[in-house]
Amino acid sequence: MASSMLYGGQHLTLTPKGLGFNGSDLHGKNLLKMNLVGRNCNFRSKTLVVPKCSVSVPRPASQPRFIQHKKEAFWFYRFLSIVYDHVINPGHWTEDMRDDALEPADLNSRDSIVVDVGGGTGFTTLGIVKHVDAKNVTILDQSPHQLAKAKEKEPLKECKIIEGDAEDLPFKTDYADRYVSAGSIEYWPDPQRGIKEAYRVLKMGGKACLIGPVYPTFWLSRFFADMWMLFPKEEEYMEWFEKAGFKDVEIKRIGPKWYRGVRRHGLIMGCSVTGVKPTSGDSPLQLGPKVEDIETPVNPFVFLLRFLLGASAGVYYVLVPVYMWIKDQIVPKGQPI
Structure with a gap:
């Protein structure tokens, strides 16, 4: 199963x-x-x-990991953007996974207004414009280096491409028909605030589709996950959506074929969560000030330490899909890996 x-x-x-x-x-x-x-x-x-989601309590989302900070994530992608489409995507975010994850978003109208939050290099957006006219799609990301890659892609030439913060979106309330965010929540210092913003910018009846990692169960994978970035548990995604006011919240599991359903190491793109906005207006959820503001000065020594430790932990998750692919080649089909 x-x-x-x-x-x-x-x-x-x-x-x-x-x-x-x-x-x-x-x-x-x-x-x-x-x-x-x-x-x-x-x-x-x-x-x-089904496989167990977690065997221990992860670090709370309120205690950000080393790269779960806006400035650290900015510089992390300054370097990762160079190889993102060629190194990260093949192991964690393939075209078939992308199309599978976007299916519950119900991108069924060429005229839909869609915002792709944390759109990065535009890899997910390429899946969106299969179903929606590019002129109706906005790609938002805080990394100009990632967005520069998106601008180079011919199918995205008509998309609006802007820099912005997922926790403070530059769109009016009740603006979009669909909200999509893939591979972004893991860097949000306050994921609940980002999902609240998703609710706000959607029109009544609009749908949010958030694609992100899942928390690992294997002890070594948990260790590196809690160093690197946010790996939520499935029930945390559901709770964040429901608290923001979304209805009909559903979760769909995704993953590379060569994992054969194994989820114990955590998946950087492991689930697609959707919810429908039932009424117009802002989210009923009330939140205080931002947990983190990019304008706030950061101690350079603390920043460098967090950046180096977090980036080092991220290397583990570059190696995991290679390890799983090798196991898939060696272990006979039909047997667990």
């Missing part, structure tokens, strides 16, 4: 809010049970057996 969910792109609604995890095994021998509702299935409610 784990593999079918990953490869088949099954839509899931997790209920109730407290998932009641039980059972433990990092290698999938003893799998825990979770109540799930499949949207495109022949049953209304059924208990399915």
Whole structure:
């Protein structure tokens, strides 16, 4: 079932809010049970057996990891933008994964107004403009180096490309029909604020689609994840969406084919979460001041230490897909890896 969910792109609604995890095994021998509702299935409610989401509590999102800071992320992508499309995407964010993850966004009208928040090099946007006219799509990112790569792509020439902050979007309330964000939430110091902004900029009936990493269960992967950037648990995504005011919140698992459904190491692009804005106006959620402002001075020594430690931890997640690909080549098909 784990593999079918990953490869088949099954839509899931997790209920109730407290998932009641039980059972433990990092290698999938003893799998825990979770109540799930499949949207495109022949049953209304059924208990399915799926891999465990986590075996320990991750660092709270309020305690940012070393690269889960705006300035650190800015400089991290200053260098990563050079090889992003050629090194990161092949291991963590392939075209088939992208198309699978965007399917629940319901990009079914060429005239839809779409914002791609944290759009980076425009890789996800290339999937969006298959279904929506490029002139109706805005790519926003805080990294000019990433956006420079997006500007070079011919299918995106008519897109609006702007620099901006995912936690303080430069769009009016009730502006867009669709909000898409892929591979961005892991760098947000305050993910709840970013999702609240997604709610605000959408029109009534508009849909948000947020694609991001999943928290690992293997102890070494957890260690490096908590050093590098935010890897939320699936129930955290659901809670953030619901608190922001979204309805019909669903989660869809995605991942590279060569992982064969294995999720214990965490997946940098591991799930696609969607929610519908039920009414016009701002989110009912009230938040205080920003957790972090890019204008606030940063101690250069602290910045350098966080940057070096976080970037070093990120190397681990460049090696993990290589390791999984090798295992996929060696271990006979049909056997767990």
